[in-house]
Amino acid sequence: MHIAVVGTGIVGACSAAWLQRDGHQITFVDPLEPGQACSFGNAGSLSPSACLPVGMPNMWRKVPSWLLDPLGPLTIRTSYLPRVLPWLVRMLRHSTPKEVTRIAGSLVTLLRPIFECYEPLLEHAQAQSLVQRSGCLYVYSSREAAAQWKWGMDLRRSLGVNLIDVDREELETLEPDLKGRFRFGILAPDNGSTLDPSQLVQALCRQSLRDGARHDRRTVTGFERQGRRVTALRMDRGEPLAVDGVVIAAGAWSGTLAAQLGDRLPLESQRGYHVTVRSSNLQLRHTVMASENNLMVNPMAMGLRLAGTVEFAGLAPPPNYARAQALLRQGRQLFPHLDTADVTQWMGHRPCMPDSLPVIDHSRNADNAWLAFGHGHMGMCMGATTGREIAHLIAGRATQVDLAPFRAARFH
Numbered sequence: 001m002h003i004a005v006v007g008t009g010i011v012g013a014c015s016a017a018w019l020q021r022d023g024h025q026i027t028f029v030d031p032l033e034p035g036q037a038c039s040f041g042n043a044g045s046l047s048p049s050a051c052l053p054v055g056m057p058n059m060w061r062k063v064p065s066w067l068l069d070p071l072g073p074l075t076i077r078t079s080y081l082p083r084v085l086p087w088l089v090r091m092l093r094h095s096t097p098k099e100v101t102r103i104a105g106s107l108v109t110l111l112r113p114i115f116e117c118y119e120p121l122l123e124h125a126q127a128q129s130l131v132q133r134s135g136c137l138y139v140y141s142s143r144e145a146a147a148q149w150k151w152g153m154d155l156r157r158s159l160g161v162n163l164i165d166v167d168r169e170e171l172e173t174l175e176p177d178l179k180g181r182f183r184f185g186i187l188a189p190d191n192g193s194t195l196d197p198s199q200l201v202q203a204l205c206r207q208s209l210r211d212g213a214r215h216d217r218r219t220v221t222g223f224e225r226q227g228r229r230v231t232a233l234r235m236d237r238g239e240p241l242a243v244d245g246v247v248i249a250a251g252a253w254s255g256t257l258a259a260q261l262g263d264r265l266p267l268e269s270q271r272g273y274h275v276t277v278r279s280s281n282l283q284l285r286h287t288v289m290a291s292e293n294n295l296m297v298n299p300m301a302m303g304l305r306l307a308g309t310v311e312f313a314g315l316a317p318p319p320n321y322a323r324a325q326a327l328l329r330q331g332r333q334l335f336p337h338l339d340t341a342d343v344t345q346w347m348g349h350r351p352c353m354p355d356s357l358p359v360i361d362h363s364r365n366a367d368n369a370w371l372a373f374g375h376g377h378m379g380m381c382m383g384a385t386t387g388r389e390i391a392h393l394i395a396g397r398a399t400q401v402d403l404a405p406f407r408a409a410r411f412h
């Protein structure tokens, strides 16, 4: 089939690569070059351990104090509050211990095969060097402080995630740059990361183009249909693009497209920020998650990236880079000797569903349209598995992951 993949982020790139392995002809549709939207500046962690949803049972108690600090880990622009409130209530409903246990059990099925699903794509694109398996260290000021996160860590362990407690001495041997700051850690040795998420997406898309894909640099505005089939994509300019099928992998912008096909889904942007310290004088060997600071730190090809924070403000308003600067201040507190002379800053739209589960499904009203979005805080982790499963769906094969928890119908 000639399949249009709308979106050249990590999800579109992986979906196209897996579809080409089935012999489909691919046209990417995206006005941007590959890997320029949310897949550009994320923290790049590829974590089988990242199976907890955003809404955790105890989190809500901290929310009021977070909201009082406009540069804190969570902020909601006042003008956006009425719009996002129903979505937040939905998220709250998915934050009970029972729901979190169910959601984590579903997320882990997409996360366990991360590397197995990336491997053939990376090998084919000769991009293996962009992914490393160096592990992640969750670090805490003390063992007592870590107790706050114990319930979630135990849940991860119960789902088979390999986590090793690390005392102060061992922690400082593993990461000498953390010396004196943290007294307890938990090592996730099976985690990995990418040295550059945007380069990873670009490498995969370049390979797809070498394998015969095209890139149509326009914006999809709608669909032409005959009965239950999409026959063409309407574009912001020029002629419609005739297709045999379409995968909507347009990240945080997928909602309006899916709605045009009859799938009205509660997709919301959780805006996140990074600062990348280009001339990093640290020698970190692991991804470091400082939970008390809500900060992820990852050594990357272009420098040391500090990423995090959640901002609800919608897709349109410009970034508030004071939030990125707040991340930098956190970084300086964690690493007082960090040389921050040369930094870049960035904001991206995480495509989020209220239950933290992506949508991986066919459209309910169009037999040749498929939905692949809503990967939230974990699109890099789940991109390759999503691509493989979308290819199974399109081929009519049995999926390797039970896709029931990821159906769009859960919101209908």
Ligand SMILES: Cc1cc2nc3c(=O)[nH]c(=O)nc-3n(C[C@H](O)[C@H](O)[C@H](O)COP(=O)(O)OP(=O)(O)OC[C@H]3O[C@@H](n4cnc5c(N)ncnc54)[C@H](O)[C@@H]3O)c2cc1C
Binding pocket: 006, 007, 008, 009, 010, 011, 012, 029, 030, 031, 032, 035, 036, 037, 038, 039, 040, 041, 042, 043, 044, 045, 046, 218, 219, 220, 221, 249, 250, 251, 252, 253, 254, 257, 271, 272, 273, 274, 307, 308, 309, 347, 348, 349, 350, 351, 373, 374, 375, 376, 377, 378, 379, 380, 381, 382
């Ligand atoms: C600060 C931060 C840190 C993060 N850290 C991590 C991490 O460590 N690990 C992890 O796994 N995830 C992380 N994430 C999340 C991850 O970045 C996202 O889940 C992922 O990039 C989403 O990929 P995507 O392909 O769905 O969307 P995107 O990368 O946003 O791509 C969507 C594409 O669709 C295109 N598009 C939109 N509308 C249209 C249209 N109408 N027509 C044509 N094209 C269209 C856009 O131009 C864009 O190129 C982080 C995110 C942030 C913000």
